[in-house]
Amino acid sequence: MQILRFNDDRVGVLKDGNTVVDISGLISHREIRGPQGVMDELIGNFDSYRPGIEKLVAAEKGQALASVRLLPPLVRPSRVLAAFVNYLDRPDRTADSLPMEFFHKAPELVGAEGTILLPDIEPVVEYHAEAELAFVIGRHCKNVSAAEAMERVFGYIPFFDVSARGMTRRSQFLPKGQDTFAPAGPWITTKDEVRDPHDLTVKSWVNGEARQDYNTKHMAHKISAQIAWLSRFIQLQPGDVVATGTYHTGLGPVNVGDTLEIEIGGLGRARFFCKGDSPRKAKGFQPGGQGQQSPLTKV
Secondary structure (H helix, E strand, O other), X not given: OEEEEEOOOEEEEEEOOOEEEEOHHHOOOHHHHHHHHHHHHHHHOHHHHHHHHHHHHHHOOOEEHXXXXXXXXXXXXXXXXXXXXXXXXXXXXXXXXXXXXXXXXXXXXXXXXXXXXXXXXXXXXXXXXXXXXXXXXXXXXXXXXXXXXXXXXXXXXXXXXXXXXXXXXXXXXXXXXXXXXXXXXXXXXEHHHOOOOOXXXXXXXXXXXXXXXXXXXXXXXXXXXXXXXXXXXXXXXXXXXXXXXXXXXXXXXXXXXXXXXXXXXXXXXXXXXEEOOOOOOXXXXXXXXXXXXXXXXXX
């Protein structure tokens, strides 16, 4: 099932790939929950909602997908996390050599056809948009074992980890955590639709030019291990989003005026637009090139 948000905070299900059936009326107390609360309720209690949703989708004709305005699949999750260097994309990288690590993204997701703002920050030498598979948590997680972890996944979303390169900071707040740096969409695909999340093709384009093209089989730490590690230290709630990292080959600069697209096999394709006041930057930056002892960048 593909679940999406559209128009005036409506919740819908994609039918036959080209129509949307509005399921908003099925969600209890929708009027008082607020947009994110509605999605938290739906995700956290999906098993109880599913029979009614399936019945409604079968009965309703729906409206054309092309006629609706897509919104971010989630409004403001309690957490949006991203894995740091989690792909075996260089000969010197192994799962043992890559420690598990995550950073926070701005929780206000940008939906399909939305705007990414690239601000004028002088020390930034280049902006990148890393195409990634993200998963959505479906059940509360705390000290969950790897063996049980996949039961806590609700679904999957294509995700761009927008990054400001060239700064050495104590955290990823400026390089990766700025507003609009978490574009995702077009919708959430429930996990039962995905045979193997570690065998999906991830592709991206900038102005129609192919950039990244890789398979999630190259992920160093699989999703089950990520959930187990994260839940040792924090709680994960229904609706939380975790991006799983990227295969860096194919990355290149993105600039104001560019159009970005991402597609993951079976999960949909989404387009985003870069705006802002940053001058054009294309220095040929390669991730991982900075030394750990570089002085901190002042902004």
